[in-house]
Amino acid sequence: MHDWLNNICWLTDSYKVSHFKQYPPGTRRVYSYFESRSGSTYPEVCFFGLRYFLERYLAGEVVTAAKLDAAESLFRQHFGGDVFNRVGWQHILDKHGGRLPIVIKAVPEGTIVPESNVLMTVENTDDEAYWLTNWLETLLVQVWYPSTVATQSRAMKQVLLRFLRETGDPSLIGFKLHDFGFRGVTCPEQAALGGAAHLVNFQGTDTIPGLLLARQFYGCEMAGFSIPAAEHSTITSWGEERELDAMRNMLTQYPTGLVACVSDSFDIFRACSDYWGDALKDIVLARDGVLVVRPDSGDPPTIVVEVLRRLGESFGTTTNSLGFRVLHPKVRVIQGDGIDFTMLGKILSAMKDAGWSADNIAFGSGGGLLQKLNRDTQRFAFKCSSIVVGDQERDVFKRPVTDGGKKSKAGRLKLIRDDDGNLRTVRESELPNPPDLLQTVFENGRLSRRDSFDDIRQRSR
Numbered sequence: 001m002h003d004w005l006n007n008i009c010w011l012t013d014s015y016k017v018s019h020f021k022q023y024p025p026g027t028r029r030v031y032s033y034f035e036s037r038s039g040s041t042y043p044e045v046c047f048f049g050l051r052y053f054l055e056r057y058l059a060g061e062v063v064t065a066a067k068l069d070a071a072e073s074l075f076r077q078h079f080g081g082d083v084f085n086r087v088g089w090q091h092i093l094d095k096h097g098g099r100l101p102i103v104i105k106a107v108p109e110g111t112i113v114p115e116s117n118v119l120m121t122v123e124n125t126d127d128e129a130y131w132l133t134n135w136l137e138t139l140l141v142q143v144w145y146p147s148t149v150a151t152q153s154r155a156m157k158q159v160l161l162r163f164l165r166e167t168g169d170p171s172l173i174g175f176k177l178h179d180f181g182f183r184g185v186t187c188p189e190q191a192a193l194g195g196a197a198h199l200v201n202f203q204g205t206d207t208i209p210g211l212l213l214a215r216q217f218y219g220c221e222m223a224g225f226s227i228p229a230a231e232h233s234t235i236t237s238w239g240e241e242r243e244l245d246a247m248r249n250m251l252t253q254y255p256t257g258l259v260a261c262v263s264d265s266f267d268i269f270r271a272c273s274d275y276w277g278d279a280l281k282d283i284v285l286a287r288d289g290v291l292v293v294r295p296d297s298g299d300p301p302t303i304v305v306e307v308l309r310r311l312g313e314s315f316g317t318t319t320n321s322l323g324f325r326v327l328h329p330k331v332r333v334i335q336g337d338g339i340d341f342t343m344l345g346k347i348l349s350a351m352k353d354a355g356w357s358a359d360n361i362a363f364g365s366g367g368g369l370l371q372k373l374n375r376d377t378q379r380f381a382f383k384c385s386s387i388v389v390g391d392q393e394r395d396v397f398k399r400p401v402t403d404g405g406k407k408s409k410a411g412r413l414k415l416i417r418d419d420d421g422n423l424r425t426v427r428e429s430e431l432p433n434p435p436d437l438l439q440t441v442f443e444n445g446r447l448s449r450r451d452s453f454d455d456i457r458q459r460s461r
């Protein structure tokens, strides 16, 4: 029951079921590649997540007689006729023991690749399975999602690092952007992929499935960390007249370490000035730990600066060597409402303009981190660039007059580092040197040794 989707015969688009009859007669090889086309939102891509798709859906003896029977029956109803290539799939079962006769090469995960370069190539290894290469497009292109999350989270890291360098301490970067996104995605599998992708660049997360994916598929024992934190229900359930007691309770229940408390349930300004900054001030200062105050409504740049002003007024500040103010070390702020790439820069700018170091704040991001993006954010596409028909190899490409930005590359491709140190896509035939950076990750059902999460993080750094 839990494995109801797990059949490669139906992890594709319906029309692809019909494509085996549509290639030129005599086609023996179909070679396709995956890229982030030019004009993407972020100029360089962090490639991440392929191992999950390969191991979860494509590795091993994925074709069985039972799965072929089930697919044949489904497609007979779906198409109202015998469109399904039972003979072709039966060949994979009989001749290859149900392992896919495909070779996939890809850039190592975590590599930062400028847009418009090959990231992955796919080709059949058995002449009879020429139709299988692009059957796999649908599933393989889904790597767009973890790659786009990793790409955008890395771009947000660059913004944070710029402000930390200008106003504070860049060594704090690992916990400056916390993943709040689980509830805003469509399903636990997406949370796992997006959550793990964010952890390529950061160490703070509340998205538990991301940890599990990093552990299960990339061998990372514990990829991310969190702290005790309030939500509105744990504060508002005390009633407005006892909000102060709710906040005091947070400090006494967690007498040491970091603790975060959402503070806008009724009046964020009263909470900062009268509760944290007055009634509870001595407890906060006596605590062996850090109180993190969380506003959660209003115009984020305005509210953050005002919260800092009030906390600074009550708890005091110091001025760092760069000339920016830092709150008393027992008090910090986390802004988790409205955070996306654009808002992050606006808040940090407003803080800097008001003389505040970025050291004072961390951010939480949910929808803006895991959901407010799509395949067009990085213009990801998978296209055939070469075929073999009979004994003739031919270039394949598209070049629509209606959109020059959609033209695709031709030929068998490799990714190289050129003399200037830049990554570039050239034809495979263009000389053995420099060497191809694409590595074989899947060959006839078998996976290559996986990258560790640490290696992936190191590449992205």
Ligand code: AOY
Binding pocket: 178, 179, 180, 181, 206, 226, 227, 228, 229, 230, 260, 261, 262, 292, 294, 334, 336, 364, 366
């Ligand atoms: N978590 C830091 C630890 C996490 C959260 C998760 C949606 C945290 C809040 C916090 O401090 O306030 C999902 C919203 C918030």
